[in-house]
Amino acid sequence: xxxxxxxxxxxxxxxxxxxxxxxxxxxxxxxxxxxxxxxxxxxxxxxxxxxxxxxxxxxxxxxxxxxxxxxxxxxxxxxxxxxxxxxxxxxxxxxxxxxxxxxxxxxxxxxxxxxxxxxxxxxxxxxxxxxxxxxxxxxxxxxxxxxxxxxxxxxxxxxxxxxxxxxxxxxxxxxxxxxxxxxxxxxxxxxxxxxxxxxxxxxxxxxxxxxxxxxxxxxxxxxxxxxxxxxxxxxxxxxxxxxxxxxxxxxxxxxxxxxxxxxxxxxxxxxxxxxxxxxxxxxxxxxxxxxxxxxxxxxxxxxxxxxxxxxxxxxxxxxxxxxxxxxxxxxxxxxxxxxxxxxxxxxxxxxxxxxxxxxxxxxxxxxxxxxxxxxxxxxxxxxxxxxxxxxxxxxxxxxxxxxxxxxxxxxxxxxxxxxxxxxxxxxxxxxxxxxxxxxxxxxxxxxxxxxxxxxxxxxxxxxxxxxxxxxxxxxxxxxxxxxxxxxxxxxxxxxxxxxxxxxxxxxxxxxxxxxxxxxxxxxxxxxxxxxxxxxxxxxxxxxxxx
Ligand code: NI
Numbered sequence: 184x185x186x187x188x189x190x191x192x193x194x195x196x197x198x199x200x201x202x203x204x205x206x207x208x209x210x211x212x213x214x215x216x217x218x219x220x221x222x223x224x225x226x227x228x229x230x231x232x233x234x235x236x237x238x239x240x241x242x243x244x245x246x247x248x249x250x251x252x253x254x255x256x257x258x259x260x261x262x263x264x265x266x267x268x269x270x271x272x273x274x275x276x277x278x279x280x281x282x283x284x285x286x287x288x289x290x291x292x293x294x295x296x297x298x299x300x301x302x303x304x305x306x307x308x309x310x311x312x313x314x315x316x317x318x319x320x321x322x323x324x325x326x327x328x329x330x331x332x333x334x335x336x337x338x339x340x341x342x343x344x345x346x347x348x349x350x351x352x353x354x355x356x357x358x359x360x361x362x363x364x365x366x367x368x369x370x371x372x373x374x375x376x377x378x379x380x381x382x383x384x385x386x387x388x389x390x391x392x393x394x395x396x397x398x399x400x401x402x403x404x405x406x407x408x409x410x411x412x413x414x415x416x417x418x419x420x421x422x423x424x425x426x427x428x429x430x431x432x433x434x435x436x437x438x439x440x441x442x443x444x445x446x447x448x449x450x451x452x453x454x455x456x457x458x459x460x461x462x463x464x465x466x467x468x469x470x471x472x473x474x475x476x477x478x479x480x481x482x483x484x485x486x487x488x489x490x491x492x493x494x495x496x497x498x499x500x501x502x503x504x505x506x507x508x509x510x511x512x513x514x515x516x517x518x519x520x521x522x523x524x525x526x527x528x529x530x531x532x533x534x535x536x537x538x539x540x541x542x543x544x545x546x547x548x549x550x551x552x553x554x555x556x557x558x559x560x561x562x563x564x565x566x567x568x569x570x571x572x573x574x575x576x577x578x579x580x581x582x583x584x585x586x587x588x589x590x591x592x593x594x595x596x597x598x599x600x601x602x603x604x605x606x607x608x609x610x611x612x613x614x615x616x617x618x619x620x621x622x623x624x625x626x627x628x629x630x631x632x633x634x635x636x637x638x639x640x641x642x643x644x645x646x647x648x649x650x651x652x653x654x655x656x657x658x659x660x661x662x663x664x665x666x667x668x669x670x671x672x673x674x675x676x677x678x679x680x681x682x683x684x685x686x687x688x689x690x691x692x693x694x695x696x697x698x699x700x701x702x703x704x705x706x707x708x709x710x711x712x713x714x715x716x717x718x719x720x721x722x723x724x725x726x727x728x729x
Contacts, residue, residue: 235403238475240473243441245348253270263291264336264343267345269514270514272512279388304692308690309335310690327346351492356491357504378390380488380489383504395450403474404433413460445478446498451472454470457470510549517703522665526551527670527677528554530553531553535678540569546689548695551575616637616706617634618638630710640666642669651680655680666716
């Protein structure tokens with residue numbers, strides 16, 4: 184009956200003919216009872232679905248706990264501070280979230296005519312505290328700008344603070360709310376909210392308003408007219424169907440999209456939109472209105488993702504999405520956060536490699552890459568299995584450390600081939616990168632193995648035994664975003680300093696990534712080599728340059 188305007192309907196319902204007509208059309212008076220059929224038998228028709236009603240704005244929970252979220256935190260001289268959290272491991276949600284955060288970081292940088300690039304910071308223990316903060320997305324904008332957990336510094340100019348909070352974790356469905364505030368201590372310039380939902384079972388990921396079907400927009404519009412008792416636009420006694428512009432305006436006016444414990448979707452419509460559809464209706468004072476979309480109509484009104492969230496909430500399902508993974512298996516976007524790759528050559532060693540592994544396993548946001556000698560792999564299989572289980576990367580450093588340019592092709596092939604086989608046989612991890620001994624290479628040798636060539640941007644010269652403090656200092660001083668630090672896990676100075684290096688890098692805001700994380704899991708082609716941070720960044724964006 185929704186096609187009948189409200190005034191006409193009241194006329195119709197006043198007459199018997201009208202009532203019958205309404206019933207025949209599957210009328211909108213939902214409790215109109217059963218239809219009487221010819222034989223006198225009474226059948227219950229399909230009950231009318233519950234109506235969309237007005238309700239209170241959704242209040243997001245502040246007590247959702249999810250194990251294993253990967254906290255991120257950046258400070259930027261472009262005037263941004265941001266916290267966000269990824270789901271554990273390789274989830275479709277993560278790059279979508281990274282892209283959303285990246286857009287806000289870029290747009291803030293553009294206000295200062297700068298580009299956003301990750302930066303290291305002065306050492307601070309505050310930078311060990313990363314990711315979402317409980318309750319932070321519900322603070323006032325001014326509180327967010329002044330909260331020392333969210334805003335470490337102010338340069339007096341307009342700056343941007345982004346904070347986050349998980350607001351849904353039910354079954355395989357997850358939601359994270361971002362709050363993006365711009366301003367300075369005396370003035371709030373803008374205040375945005377984004378909620379990003381995902382179903383980890385399907386990978387479907389969408390912003391809040393995008394869990395509502397396009398086809399449901401006319402239904403929502405009708406519900407607004409009906410609930411607010413507004414006159415619909417009429418022409419020649421017929422309701423004028425909403426234009427595509429009106430529906431598009433409605434879509435962008437939807438915000439604060441959440442789900443209550445019944446599984447109803449709760450959606451607020453901006454007051455600017457209700458003022459447009461109420462134009463000329465003196466009885467209604469336009470304001471933001473909240474619609475409650477009943478769970479029973481989830482598949483009709485919501486996308487498959489929205490319906491999955493509704494079902495999970497209605498059944499009070501506990502979180503059953505992915506659990507915590509090791510640092511080296513976490514999602515990273517090194518265009519948003521400062522990444523650095525710490526690499527250890529010439530091992531493994533049964534005595535010293537486990538000490539390095541201990542230093543990493545007791546610290547978050549840290550994984551390393553081990554460039555192994557095939558001759559040392561044999562007999563140390565358990566050490567390497569542990570390294571893989573703890574998220575570290577194993578890579579190829581030849582069988583017994585010859586200078587490749589002194590060898591013919593067949594000899595190099597034996598060096599890398601036997602080593603890759605030994606590593607993969609011992610651990611099951613696929614080898615993707617190679618570092619030639621001494622960094623010795625040329626155009627010919629680089630094409631004898633199927634991997635990119637990974638050199639280094641920082642050489643700690645730890646093989647000269649300069650002492651632990653010097654090794655640590657060289658690593659910390661030489662680090663830069665997208666840098667690659669060279670050490671050896673067979674030297675006592677290096678092994679003793681492993682924990683101090685991890686701590687020092689973390690306190691500068693770095694995430695310690697594997698080589699594969701540095702390249703976002705996409706190894707550059709054979710023949711390419713890397714000895715500085717810019718080469719790494721260029722390779723990461725090679726597909727965009729074409
Ligand atoms: Ni070496």
